[in-house]
Amino acid sequence: MAQKARHPGVVTDLGEATRPVIAESWRRSLAARVDPDRHEAPVVYAPDEIADLRGTHPLATTVPLLRHTLSMDDTIMIVTDTRGHILWCEGDNGVRHKAERVHLTEGSRWSEDAIGTNAMGTALATGKPVTVHSREHLVRTYHGWTCAASPVHDPHSGLLLGVVDVSGPLRTMHPAVAQLVSAAATLAEHHLRQHLVRREHVLTLNFLGGPHADLDGRPLVLTLRNAEVLTALALHPKGLTAEQLALLLYGERGNPTTVRAELHRLRAQLGGVLLTRPYRLDAVVRGDFLDVRTALRSGDARRATRHYSGDLLPRSDAPVVREERADLAAAVRRGVLDTGDVDSLLSFADSAEDAEVLERLHLMLPVTDPRHALVSSRLRRALE
Template sequence: MDPGELGAARPVIFESWRRSLDARIDPDRHEAPVVYGPDEVADLRGAHPLAATVPLLTHTLSMDDTIMIVTDTRGHILWCEGDNQVRHRAERVHLTEGSRWSEDVIGTNAMGTALVTGRSVTVHSREHLVRTYHGWTCAASPIHDPHTGLLLGVVDVSGPLKTMHPAVAQLVSAAARLAEHHLQRFAPRQHVLTLNFLGGLHAGLDGRPLALTLRNAEVLTALALHPKGLTAEQLALLLYGERGNPTTVRAELHRLRAQLGGVLLTRPYRLDAVVRGDFLDVRSALRSGDAGKATRHYHGDLLPRSDAPVVREERADLAAAVRKGALERGDLDALLSFADNGEDAEVLERLHLLLPVTDPRHALVSSRLRRALE
């Protein structure tokens, strides 16, 4: 299917192609980015709520000439199992663990489109926007947390065009429902911890606001950035530097557990929850190469009043990467935000060029630019 044939497509494909083309996916040049290495994938698997369902999904969807895939909510492939020959073929086109298959980075595909629509989707051959995948057919279905209704990821079966049976789509959908039933019966309710620390300090647990101190927020930032867990000694170094004392850290964690309860685990210290946060969204977007999304989620410096080494380092990395993306893209709103944070001559020069002379902000930027260059 070529872009000119779009009007003849099924509605779900038509809408997906339109979203993909709006995201400037090139059918001839794009390929799925590999975002995570094997060690990082292993860490993500260990913390992912769908890990408990993978044996069931593998058993249900094991068939010749196909692979079974499970992704997270951002389209990162965390598990890929099945026929060895098909897996080798899939690896050549980045249909492999650690790669990202969201619509906004690779265009129309069953996994990415299921994540967007929240429904089961089958994408045949030339319905894939990127021509590299015209030899594949894929069927995917979303899996939701039965306790909260939140999307957890998708399960997908992919295979070469000529080997995929028409009944596979129904089987994948049934397997997703089995996975949800398994989670309802055997998995405890997954807590959701929200950490919005860009430009301020706001947090919540399962929708309930948390009253955190700055030190609480620093501890949670460190644990969110290290989902596999940290020892008291490691936390002491990240929070206080060389002067850090593990005994002090343990006392901080004891006070924090009074608010978090069983969400804060020990040996090592780690968070037993789905952790969401604005700084994590920015971090993920940057790692996926989506500068525009990173800019949209960036609302200011990470915990601006914090002097903890782990926060200072992450704050500097995020600010530098988002600033670079804003300069390269000419993102007016983002550049104005950076200009408010200091006399950044390069940002001011870019704004001076972007703002029309008739815009009242142009005169203000010109005045600040002159001072910055003095």
């Protein structure tokens, strides 16, 4: 049975009214509570901020090429970042003035969750070229426009960099524009391959206490299973087969097919950083649990304790995580007890309610030390 739109007056039937790519986009947009009666996209950045963003964006060097390729009467060329912010908007002056009236201009955000189905936002959401024509736009304000957009990827890592788009009033857009935009995106990637210096990516995994990660400073949205996969790969930098990963993540019941599906989903965020045959990470990998391991191996219990802020992925039941979690906790605990350093004991006590550690502190801290009373109270609770 086809799904009905939840906002009155938008469409009568999402399954029958339009193309599947548009129907899916409407569903995402409506789930994000985009109002079809909204009149304009949100303006996020001021002109001086846009100038700063342009200067550091990797697509900056491709703009002259895109401008030359996509210069047409009665249209505008747009280049966005990965979140749908318009960084460049150039072209026919008359069309630009019309576009400015509906915030189709630099500094505005055109992701699906901000302004509903549109070529730029839907290309970002799907990672594929898309044309959105007239009433296919969820927001009625843009029913007089047609837009064709194509994503542009880093040719070295595969990571999405943004989209290039051509937009124009409904009557002026030629059907061949979509193919031209896709060709321009391919030319931009070829240009980047020739001129973009490959740099080492930095993947930071802070998994003590919970999953927090970023790639080159860009936060990653990880599921627990994503974090478990990354933990396994970080602990095995030379790489793992799907069979080995299945065993580490699921134990004897592990299925390599399931693992490959998980890796495919993870690669959507990591791009070329996640390599295959064997599966491994092509990046400088940093992380709090890795810092603890390094400190323990060098015999520096104080440094290990400073980095130890809690159990490794405490909700995980994956064998590779369980073993590493237990090993780290036991080694740090033994280290702080052996050194007998008050600061290290206190730091460990903050991350784990350990009766033996608290007893040692209770004996070491003078009664006049304000921390003594706090340790005494925690010790009583630990012994109850």
